Amino acid sequence: MIAAAHSSCFAMQLSALIAEAGGTPQSLEVKADVSLGPDNPGFKLTGIKLTVRGEVEGLDADGFAKAAHAAKETCPVSKALTGVEITLDAALES
Secondary structure, eight states, rough: OOHHHHHHHHHHHHHHHHHHTEEEEEEEEEEEEEEEEEOSSEEEEEEEEEEEEEEEEEEEEHHHHHHHHHHHHHHHHHTTTTTEEEEEEEEEOO
């Protein structure tokens, strides 16, 4: 459930930031991989890897990367999970 919430929140935030930067998202494919580790008792989140591939009109690869990094930092789910390491792999597709 965390992965689904994080990937959808990140995608919405990224779409908004792309538009603010003058781009138009044609498609965004976002995946969140959540890692669990032992905790006493039970388990805890140990990391989240966000992966996004996008087709965007009006932004180059650098502009897309900047928007993606800003979305990672500002989406509400990322903010709620500040105690978990969140990494990002973002790239434009041709």
